[in-house]
Amino acid sequence: MRTLIKHALAATEPTESLTVKGWVRTRRDSKGFSFLELNDGSCLANLQVVVDAGTPGSEHLPHLTTGASVTVDGNLVPSPAAGQKWELRATRIELIGQAEANYPLQKKGHTPEFLRTIAHLRPRSNLFGAVFRTRSRLALAVHQFFQDRDFVYVHTPIITGSDCEGAGEMFRVTALKGNIDDKPQTDFFGRPTYLTVSGQLEGETFACALSNIYTFGPTFRAENSNTARHAAEFWMIEPEMAFCDLEGDMALGEEFIKAMARFALEKCAEDLGLFNKFVDKGLNERLKFVVERPFVRVPYTEAIEILTKAGKKFEFPVEYGLNLQSEHERFLTEEHFKSPVTVFNYPREIKPFYMRLNDDGKTVTAMDVLVPGIGEVIGGAQREERLDQLQENMKYHKLKPEDYWWYLDLRRYGTVPHAGFGLGFERLLMFLTGVQNIRDVIPFARTPGNAEF
Numbered sequence: 001m002r003t004l005i006k007h008a009l010a011a012t013e014p015t016e017s018l019t020v021k022g023w024v025r026t027r028r029d030s031k032g033f034s035f036l037e038l039n040d041g042s043c044l045a046n047l048q049v050v051v052d053a054g055t056p057g058s059e060h061l062p063h064l065t066t067g068a069s070v071t072v073d074g075n076l077v078p079s080p081a082a083g084q085k086w087e088l089r090a091t092r093i094e095l096i097g098q099a100e101a102n103y104p105l106q107k108k109g110h111t112p113e114f115l116r117t118i119a120h121l122r123p124r125s126n127l128f129g130a131v132f133r134t135r136s137r138l139a140l141a142v143h144q145f146f147q148d149r150d151f152v153y154v155h156t157p158i159i160t161g162s163d164c165e166g167a168g169e170m171f172r173v174t175a176l177k178g179n180i181d182d183k184p185q186t187d188f189f190g191r192p193t194y195l196t197v198s199g200q201l202e203g204e205t206f207a208c209a210l211s212n213i214y215t216f217g218p219t220f221r222a223e224n225s226n227t228a229r230h231a232a233e234f235w236m237i238e239p240e241m242a243f244c245d246l247e248g249d250m251a252l253g254e255e256f257i258k259a260m261a262r263f264a265l266e267k268c269a270e271d272l273g274l275f276n277k278f279v280d281k282g283l284n285e286r287l288k289f290v291v292e293r294p295f296v297r298v299p300y301t302e303a304i305e306i307l308t309k310a311g312k313k314f315e316f317p318v319e320y321g322l323n324l325q326s327e328h329e330r331f332l333t334e335e336h337f338k339s340p341v342t343v344f345n346y347p348r349e350i351k352p353f354y355m356r357l358n359d360d361g362k363t364v365t366a367m368d369v370l371v372p373g374i375g376e377v378i379g380g381a382q383r384e385e386r387l388d389q390l391q392e393n394m395k396y397h398k399l400k401p402e403d404y405w406w407y408l409d410l411r412r413y414g415t416v417p418h419a420g421f422g423l424g425f426e427r428l429l430m431f432l433t434g435v436q437n438i439r440d441v442i443p444f445a446r447t448p449g450n451a452e453f
């Protein structure tokens with residue numbers, strides 16, 4: 001039976017006849033014996049293997065170079081070396097697969113940029129092993145958070161006919177050859193279809209039946225923004241709550257981010273240790289701060305005033321009625337408040353049709369959560385539940401009500417105040433790991449011009 005290195009290293013007492021399998025990170029030869037550093041990806045740490053000359057299989061030692069895969073049988077004994085509790089004294093080793101001499105992960109200290117060009121091998125590096133173990137655990141934490149609170153997980157469709165955000169940044173899905181706009185009614189679905197930019201509209205229909213729901217799935221945007229925080233394919237988490245207003249929505253967003261930070265600190269400690277040491281030295285402190293302190297809340301109008309009076313030169317203009325750019329968001333959260341910030345009540349002209357119009361007739365019940373190092377991580381709103389007003393909003397945003405007949409029906413049959421938000425899973429991971437580029441928290445990034453792997 002094979003033992004994962006993670007479990008071998010967590011042993012409480014010496015163990016005889018253990019079998020581990022993994023990839024050689026390094027080999028050092030001494031007089032009469034060799035050291036192998038073995039890693040199988042189950043944890044960050046390597047297992048040190050000591051192979052005496054003459055051990056069965058040791059004739060293959062010269063081929064056990066960095067990257068080669070091996071099986072080792074041996075006895076787990078206390079290690080005399082500093083910094084590790086156990087080492088494995090090999091009784092038999094077996095070469096499974098050699099690594100050719102040009103194996104690209106020879107040295108430590110490759111840049112993330114280089115490692116992106118070998119996305120098929122980078123999970124074998126310390127950094128990316130840690131990132132993707134953390135990603136996996138956080139995915140579980142997301143489900144746990146919502147399931148513990150009786151939210152129902154809904155699988156909203158990936159192929160859809162509606163543009164939820166109204167930004168037109170959609171990938172077309174078609175089975176037509178030639179000009180796809182010729183006869184969309186003859187296309188596979190009998191209408192133009194796209195990859196979803198958000199499961200919200202479908203999510204709302206389920207919230208208006210099951211009360212509290214969430215989605216967690218792939219999301220696609222054909223926005224041509226080549227930034228460190230945008231991907232064409234990313235994962236979004238979208239909770240939606242019936243009988244809930246903006247206040248309740250902001251509270252859930254804050255509680256959720258805090259819970260994820262707490263989970264990372266508690267359940268991903270070894271990997272977080274690596275991030276804190278090599279990626280972002282302030283990481284642990286920042287996450288503790290986020291867990292302990294309430295987020296700042298500020299209306300959009302006030303945020304604009306703060307930015308205007310900041311006496312700072314921004315690349316993009318600051319003016320009521322304009323979107324907050326990343327540089328503005330980061331100023332608010334990193335420099336002015338030095339805390340996560342929830343900005344709410346944005347001008348209606350810069351937000352989608354589904355947001356609820358406030359009594360001032362100018363702003364809508366939008367809310368964005370901004371965090372240090374990232375900027376916007378959550379975008380959400382209380383939804384317009386009044387049929388007349390929703391129809392008016394559609395007219396205002398030049399949308400055709402007949403395209404959204406089923407969405408309008410929710411307001412015809414037992415409408416209720418409801419609210420929700422979307423959180424980009426990769427942006428959350430960037431925040432929790434300190435990793436600066438979205439391409440480095442997603443296994444195979446899809447960005448403009450890039451779909452190699």
Ligand code: 4AD
Nearest residue numbers: 198200230231234238377378379380420421422424
């Ligand atoms: O602010 P957005 O566009 O909001 C919506 O899609 C709403 N329908 C959500 C809802 O209310 N149910 O996107 C939500 C979040 C953003 O705050 C950001 O974290 C992430 O999704 N996001 C992206 N992440 C990576 N790459 C992109 N291109 C992203 N676009 C949005």
Ligand code: MG
Nearest residue numbers: 368376378379
């Ligand atoms: Mg947004």
